[in-house]
Amino acid sequence: MASSTGKSFLGRFGVHIAVLIFVAIWTIPTLGILVSSLRDKNQLAVTGWWTALVTSSQNDDGRLGTAADQVEKDGKFLIMGNLLKAGDNRTISAFGIKSQAPTEFAAGAVADLGDGVTLQVNDDGFYVQSSPVAFEGDRGRRIYFASSMPPRFTTDNYQTVLFSEGIGRSFINSLTVTIPATIIPILIAAFAAYALAWMRFPGRALLIATIIGLLVVPLQMSLIPLLKLYNGVGLFFGVPAKTYLGIWLAHTGFGLPFAIYLLRSYIAGLPREIMESARIDGASDFEIFIKIVLPLSFPVLASFAIFQFLWVWNDLLVAMVFLGSGSDQLVLTGKLNALLGSRGGNWEILTTSAFVTILVPLAVFFSLQRYFVRGLLAGSVKGG
Template sequence: MAQASGNSAGKSSFGRWGVHLAVLFFVAIWTIPTLGILVTSLRDKDQIITSGWWNSFFSSSQTQAGRLGAAAGQQERDGKFVIEGNIFETPGASTVSAFGTRSAAPTQYPAGTAADLGDGETLQVNADGSYIHSSTKKFEGERGQRVYYSSTVPPKFTTENYYNVLTSENVGRSFLNSLTVTIPATIIPIMIAAFAAYALAWMRFPGRAILIAVIIGLLVVPLQMALIPLLEMYNGVGNLFGVPSKTYLGIWLAHTGFGLPFAIYLLRSYMAGLPRELMESARIDGASDFEIFMKIVLPLSFPVLASFAIFQFLWVWNDLLVAMVFLGTDQEHLVLTGRLNALLGSRGGDWEILTTSAFITIILPLIVFFSLQRYFVRGLLAGSVKGG
């Protein structure tokens, strides 16, 4: 018996460690990309191009190109014409390790070496970026000598990326537009689905099983297939009653329609698992279905309501397709995802804009998730329990 007990304890301990390791693994899988986006969004744009975010806390070596001073700044010394200056906009920002005058050999000469360029012309670039360009002949031309150099750059973090994105034209308005779309589009389906879920879980009426089957079937309908027919139906009804097509009402109804099947399915599964004795006791005391729903079922269903609110909020907040179809792309109604997409369209090569925009879009959903996450797992697990 003692040996069996010891084996059981060993298996139990191994199982606990296995679960913990699995949880840590999946947490890392989800957290590392988010951390990468955050770090990249705070990096200098030049360093983003040359190294990955995991190297952001270490000095990096970069090969860059620049130009020396133009001929207009030359001075004559001891029979030579000399141009002096610093290749860095901010002297001391980095350290030069090597330089060259040809793109094929950007590190041909070590820093501090006086390179012979021929015809009495020499160039010396020092480690601090200062240079001396001299020649026995007078320099000519409006543009200075092109020079390539390899420099060691310390890690640099900045909030300039966020300033550029947040101060872009109409970003604040688009943020408010997204809130205007998301909050009602989250609340409306919860209100409707809660009543429907209670009716399907605890009320007996003809066609109940068929309704449940239809709702489950609607879960697999692709949004892209139903979007255009839904828009045509909405426009037809709107024309009949004189309602404009591009309004918030349209997108609220669209997100409500797409979110209701999952909401009803999730809430019904949860409510069906509530103790039957509570319902029967309330009915014996003379409570109506509405009173049972409002005073018993709804307070007990808050965890699953919070779970669905997280799902719906994330979906609507990150949506671009439905917003563009029902609201269009005019400046007055454009949502945040559309605004940032337009910003990226004109500046697609700027990785700092991409990562900063991505992190800005997930800040509010993260706040909502962590505010309601204590109910999240409890609501989903409880929803998997089937009632009698």
């Protein structure tokens, strides 16, 4: 049955379910990043974040001590030690001497290895290898074992990321790049969008078509030509390469087509009567733009600001090309990438780095989110 608003109960229920699904799709990965960033790196390496609250099991291996570590006691030669490192809170449940059977013996049991040699591994990792004759060789026996680890959360990854050398400077570098690279294209695009929407001049349609065509040009295709052009102009005017000016101009160039297209669609939909009334009162195009168009266009300006800020803040490629990779030039994404190591060996801090990088964009988004939906609908409804 339809309600007074013209929408049935099933229709409203379907809309709510769809909204919840989309919220979950966007929220669950973020929750996963947060949980993973607080987990112990050993647990993170073997189990997913959704198992963070349950005991995890894993198979591992280690080596016993060598002949140099043996001691003689009661006519037997013993090699003692611990398979777990200090601070390792795992519990060993079983062990074995073959990779095909890592759980052949229960923890605490005495395993017969032949020729009178025995091995006992306790649940705390302590082992005793016994032999009636002296051990020989400088390489200990390899042992396989199964262990369980209770849930453990730690802030070690955050300490590694937040207190690493140069992280503060890279954060400032990112802000220095992102804020101007967001404001500059908005200023230029706003003027251009008004001109393309309300001013008549030769070639306007061709210019609009060109801007729309630039929306599909891949960034990677234009990086090298743009860099050569910038270096040539900089060399001619004596401007040094690898400066903030270069990356500001680069991000401005990459963001302008979308900004002009989005703003023009919105500005073109503003009521014509307002513009005509202002012109009758003697207002110039500049006055109409400053006093009428800009205040009415704030939702779409905020929407583009969110898109541009997110793009520039998370960028690594353009920053490496136009700014460089020196310690004084690295942006936050570059610094966090360097923390992973040359081969990505320290990948356990990847989730922590990801969560650290999204904090500032989240603050920007939530501060402007009330304008976001209105800006996304730019140009969908014409003014009266």
